[in-house]
Amino acid sequence: MSNLSNIDFENLSRNDLISILECKKEDILKIMDLANSKRENTFVTYSKNVFIPITKICKNDCGYCAFKQSPDDPDATILLEKEEILATLKEAEKYGCKEALFTMGEDADEEPAVKIKLEKLGYENMPDYIYDICKMTVEETDLLPHTNAGNFSYEDMKKLKEYNISMGMMLENSSERLMNTIAHKKSPGKDPKIRLETIENAGKLNIAYTTGILIGIGETKEEIADSLLKIKELCDKYGHIQEVIIQNFTVSPGIEMESHEEPSLLDMVRTVAAAQLLFDEDVSVQVPPNLNYETSQIFLLCGTDDWGGVSPLSEDYVNPSSPWPTLERLEKLTNDAGYQLKERLAIYDKYINEKYIEKSYIN
Numbered sequence: 001m002s003n004l005s006n007i008d009f010e011n012l013s014r015n016d017l018i019s020i021l022e023c024k025k026e027d028i029l030k031i032m033d034l035a036n037s038k039r040e041n042t043f044v045t046y047s048k049n050v051f052i053p054i055t056k057i058c059k060n061d062c063g064y065c066a067f068k069q070s071p072d073d074p075d076a077t078i079l080l081e082k083e084e085i086l087a088t089l090k091e092a093e094k095y096g097c098k099e100a101l102f103t104m105g106e107d108a109d110e111e112p113a114v115k116i117k118l119e120k121l122g123y124e125n126m127p128d129y130i131y132d133i134c135k136m137t138v139e140e141t142d143l144l145p146h147t148n149a150g151n152f153s154y155e156d157m158k159k160l161k162e163y164n165i166s167m168g169m170m171l172e173n174s175s176e177r178l179m180n181t182i183a184h185k186k187s188p189g190k191d192p193k194i195r196l197e198t199i200e201n202a203g204k205l206n207i208a209y210t211t212g213i214l215i216g217i218g219e220t221k222e223e224i225a226d227s228l229l230k231i232k233e234l235c236d237k238y239g240h241i242q243e244v245i246i247q248n249f250t251v252s253p254g255i256e257m258e259s260h261e262e263p264s265l266l267d268m269v270r271t272v273a274a275a276q277l278l279f280d281e282d283v284s285v286q287v288p289p290n291l292n293y294e295t296s297q298i299f300l301l302c303g304t305d306d307w308g309g310v311s312p313l314s315e316d317y318v319n320p321s322s323p324w325p326t327l328e329r330l331e332k333l334t335n336d337a338g339y340q341l342k343e344r345l346a347i348y349d350k351y352i353n354e355k356y357i358e359k360s361y362i363n
């Protein structure tokens with residue numbers, strides 16, 4: 001008998017989620033179909049962005065990371081300067097990009113090389129610098145900032161909200177156990193208690209927020225279920241979670257986890273379907289198409305309605321081995337599955353109101 005027969009799909013329990021994450025054969029097709037039938041329309045959205053890695057220095061050292069650089073590396077991006085950032089933003093404007101994605105290492109100002117450069121530029125710390133870059137973006141370009149830089153204090157996020165249309169940070173996983181494994185043992189900032197507090201603070205501050213989980217970093221199905229439930233709890237409490245990213249661990253040459261296996265396609269399918277079934281229809285479930293170049297269409301059949309940020313000019317610095325599909329290809333893939341591609345902003349429409357957007361945007 002199917003393991004799914006006792007599941008109440010309207011109100012999924014931890015055990016139900018685990019059954020979905022472990023299901024086999026025709027049950028996989030069944031959960032895909034159920035997840036896809038929650039779709040409210042036939043659009044699949046994306047945000048046209050430019051990725052700006054303000055610093056590649058990071059206090060953490062995740063086993064899967066290909067982004068972080070050592071300050072001793074002569075080619076390291078210690079800190080991009082305002083002028084070069086503005087030049088890139090202006091270039092992005094020409095391509096019609098609407099989102100400035102500021103992704104960087106966490107608490108980089110704990111590193112003396114960054115601190116010295118910041119002080120030379122007249123800033124005391126990273127949050128002050130990020131604030132100024134976002135302000136410049138809003139005042140001098142048509143792009144809208146989305147900062148994804150790991151944890152921030154409540155006060156720093158409150159300040160950053162002024163010039164961020166939305167913010168984000170992956171929970172990665174809610175498991176404390178992973179803090180003792182190759183994935184997170186050198187990354188105090190990946191402590192789930194701290195990450196969950198940051199996501200909760202974003203809720204208290206009414207910041208439209210992007211989060212998600214990383215699949216294939218040594219977690220168990222139980223830990224995936226728990227992570228999704230933690231995100232769901234904060235989503236229900238504050239209503240600020242606009243999208244949940246289900247991101248598959250991807251090997252890049254030279255990372256510590258280079259010989260670690262990537263998740264299977266069916267593991268991704270089951271996880272995406274579980275997330276889609278757990279969250280309400282108005283929370284987007286997102287799978288990055290560049291990390292699933294040949295297989296991304298299958299996620300549309302699990303109900304995903306968003307491709308996330310896609311860039312016509314910058315690479316995905318976090319996943320440098322995974323080039324973006326062109327927008328033409330993305331449109332073809334979307335149409336071929338029976339859906340239509342639609343551009344969106346870095347903030348979803350339902351958050352475009354005074355509660356979520358500061359006056360600084362209304363000019």
Ligand SMILES: O=c1nc2n(C[C@H](O)[C@H](O)[C@H](O)CO)c3cc(O)ccc3cc-2c(=O)[nH]1
Binds near residue numbers: 049051
């Ligand atoms: O190009 C990327 N964009 C990433 N983005 C950007 C994201 O796709 C877009 O900024 C959002 O979809 C905008 O709504 C993230 C944003 C977050 O807030 C949190 C995590 C990520 C992760 C990535 C990533 O790995 N690569």
Ligand SMILES: C[C@H]1O[C@@H](n2cnc3c(N)ncnc32)[C@H](O)[C@@H]1O
Binds near residue numbers: 250
């Ligand atoms: C920006 C986000 O990218 C994800 N990330 C970091 N390294 C990898 C990798 N090797 N493969 C896939 N995703 C990764 C993390 O979830 C991080 O929070």
Ligand code: SF4
Binds near residue numbers: 060105189
């Ligand atoms: S994934 Fe983010 S937090 Fe982890 S080492 Fe890389 S830059 Fe730092």
